[in-house]
Amino acid sequence: MGIFIIGKSKCGLCNDVLGKPDDFMSFNRTFVGNQADPMAFANDGAFHISCLEEHEHGRAILQRWGEWLRHREPTPCAVCGITPPNHADSFSLGSMTIDPNSPLWEFNYTRLHFRCVPTWPHVKRLLKVLAQLEAAGVYRGALASTLMRLCSPPG
Numbered sequence: 817m818g819i820f821i822i823g824k825s826k827c828g829l830c831n832d833v834l835g836k837p838d839d840f841m842s843f844n845r846t847f848v849g850n851q852a853d854p855m856a857f858a859n860d861g862a863f864h865i866s867c868l869e870e871h872e873h874g875r876a877i878l879q880r881w882g883e884w885l886r887h888r889e890p891t892p893c894a895v896c897g898i899t900p901p902n903h904a905d906s907f908s909l910g911s912m913t914i915d916p917n918s919p920l921w922e923f924n925y926t927r928l929h930f931r932c933v934p935t936w937p938h939v940k941r942l943l944k945v946l947a948q949l950e951a952a953g954v955y956r957g958a959l960a961s962t963l964m965r966l967c968s969p970p971g
């Protein structure tokens with residue numbers, strides 16, 4: 817997560833110093849998991865609101881960040897249905913895509929206990945989709961290797 821110093825940190829779009837807090841937005845998380853997504857540059861970045869408004873993906877980025885924030889509270893695990901009391905033993909697939917026609921759409925914000933991943937009925941299908949999208953050059957990220965690691969027996 818980035819550290820922003822008002823009056824020192826620079827806008828990721830125009831490279832000018834970020835001044836008044838009202839004038840800029842900082843996204844202090846990796847909220848776009850797909851590194852090949854055209855919005856991934858916003859991860860951990862800070863930008864003048866005016867620069868975002870001029871950028872082709874700026875408004876969508878602000879919407880997506882708002883959506884991501886609304887999904888921060890733990891939701892029930894897709895396998896066991898138990899809502900984790902905290903973030904320590906589960907994870908969310910996060911904002912996989914904003915395209916309802918993408919095969920990743922159905923996986924947006926799916927929450928899973930780490931321990932439940934091996935018994936998740938959709939894990940093989942998601943791995944296949946990720947491999948296809950990666951081969952097509954429209955997906956890049958660590959999710960597939962994380963899922964495979966969680967599915968392989970320890971030792």
Ligand SMILES: [Zn+2]
Pocket residue numbers: 827828829830831832863864867
């Ligand atoms: Zn700027």
Ligand SMILES: [Zn+2]
Pocket residue numbers: 893894895896897898928929932
């Ligand atoms: Zn679970």
